[in-house]
Amino acid sequence: MRAITHDRYGDPGRVLSLSEQPAPAAPEAGQVRVRVLSRPIHPGDLAGVEGFSDGPRQRFATPRIPGVEGMGVIETVGKGVRDLRPGQRVAFFPVQGAWGEAVTAPAGLVVPVPEAVSDETAALMLVNPLTLLILLRAVEDARHGQSGAVVQTAAGSSVGKLVSAAALRQGIPLVNLVRGTTGAQSLRQRFPGLATISTADADWRAQVRDATGGRGAQVVLDAVGGSLTGELAGLLADGGTLIAYGQLGSGSTSLESLALTSRVLTVRGVSILRWMSRTPEERAEDIAFAARLAVSAPELFEVAARYDLADFADAVGHVRRPGKSGTVLLTGPAS
Ligand SMILES: NC(=O)c1ccc[n+]([C@@H]2O[C@H](COP(=O)([O-])OP(=O)(O)OC[C@H]3O[C@@H](n4cnc5c(N)ncnc54)[C@H](OP(=O)(O)O)[C@@H]3O)[C@@H](O)[C@H]2O)c1
Known part of the structure; x- marks a missing residue:
């Protein structure tokens, strides 16, 4: 099968290559083999190829096939698999090797795709909605019943738009931050009920204070x-919480320990890597939420562009293109 691989860590544009690889092993008991038709390139996938150079190094053995999410069609099922059958359309997460043309996965990580959901939406059905749930839970914990404002950065991202839609549904007073004027305009059109501020404006900090009623977030x-985080801590109300969940920016983060203590601020990180530690029942509920969202709001699963596996270099370049809207998909083989 064709697969994108890397045998060292570094700039994805330099270390990734497409090659013929042995097909994954036939499924053992409790496993299925999926012919993968479409898979996203998430910012976290690229950070994984780089080796998380700016943070804790979570390196995996190389050579490896990146990618943890995708959709496809079941080819074969192993012994004891009752709920899945060959020919069925499925999405999967977290299954290492999604950037190849086939994966063998535990049946428990493979989810039937509702009939009303397109292949492209199915390829995006799990990671971002599950991230949304993780973020909403962290926000709920941090607000402990109060009704203060929530500010989010990179609000034009795929995850950011899910957060915006959820905030409108749940009545959370959300203030969106983006880095450019054009992005701010398009987000205001998309979510007219939410304040959107561009950090390119010289007075963006004052705008955030106004939008949060003068109290801060x-x-x-x-x-x-990166360097934005320290500034964001300065925009928190006393007792506020900064939830870090990505590193799109650059520079190092400086936090004033005196401000953290005297203003009783909390800084915490959240990661989808911890999602597997939820109970099987909790995970099933989360997946049911993701599938319902894919059926009811496919517009929240926007595809920026699709590229055949062979054109992975262009695809990777597109992921980091300023102003991109939606997620880049790698496709192939043809369904
Ligand atoms: N912790 C977790 O478990 C987890 C899980 C999923 C995703 N994430 C994180 O969630 C974030 C969004 O992911 P996504 O897939 O939704 O992203 P995406 O759709 O690829 O969008 C990326 C967005 O980030 C903005 N951006 C890029 N570089 C930026 C910078 N230096 N400063 C400010 N904005 C910048 C872009 O804005 P422009 O329009 O201005 O180009 C774009 O709106 C990423 O940080 C990702 O790693 C974390």
Whole structure:
């Protein structure tokens, strides 16, 4: 089968290559083999190829096939698998090797795709909605019943739009931050009920204070990190919480320990890597939520572009293109 691999860590544009690889092993008991038709490139996938150079190094053995999410069709099922059958359309997460043309996975990590959900939406059905749930739980914990404002960075991202839609559904007073004027305009059109501020404006900090009623944010959801994080801590109300969940930005983060103590601020990280530690029942509920969202709001699963596996270099370049809207998919083989 064709697969994208890397045998060392570094710039994805330099270390990734496409090659013929042995097909994954036939499924053992409790496993299925899936012909993968479509898979996203998440920012976290690229960070994994780089080797998380700016943070804790969570390196995996190389050579490896990246990618943990995708959709496809079941080819064969192993002994004891009752609920899945060959020919069925499925999504999967977390299954290492999604950037190859086939994966063998535990049946428990493979989810039937509802008939009303397109292949493209199915390829995006799990990671981002599950991230949304993790973020909403962290926000709820941090707000402990109060009604203060929530500010989120990189609000134009795929996850950010899910957060915006959820905030409108749940009546959370959300203030969106984006890095550019054009992005701010398009997000205001998309979510006219939410304040959207561009950090390119010289007075963006004052705008955030106004939008939070002069009190500051009770919670900041930050996907940018780097040098922005210290500034965001300064925009928290006393007792507020900064939730870090991504590192799209650059630079190092400086936090004033005196401000953290005297203003009783909390800084915490959240990661989908911990999602597997939820109970099987909790995970089943989360997956049911994701499938319902894919059926009821497919517009929240926007595809920026699709590229055949052979064109992975262009696809990777597209992921980091400023102003991109939606998620880039790698496709193939043809369904
Ligand atoms: N912790 C977890 O478990 C977890 C799980 C899933 C995702 N995430 C994180 O969630 C974030 C969003 O992921 P996604 O897939 O939704 O992203 P995405 O759709 O690829 O969108 C990326 C967005 O980030 C903005 N951006 C890029 N670099 C930036 C910078 N230096 N400063 C400010 N904004 C910047 C872009 O804005 P422009 O429009 O201006 O280009 C774009 O709106 C990422 O940080 C990702 O790692 C974390």
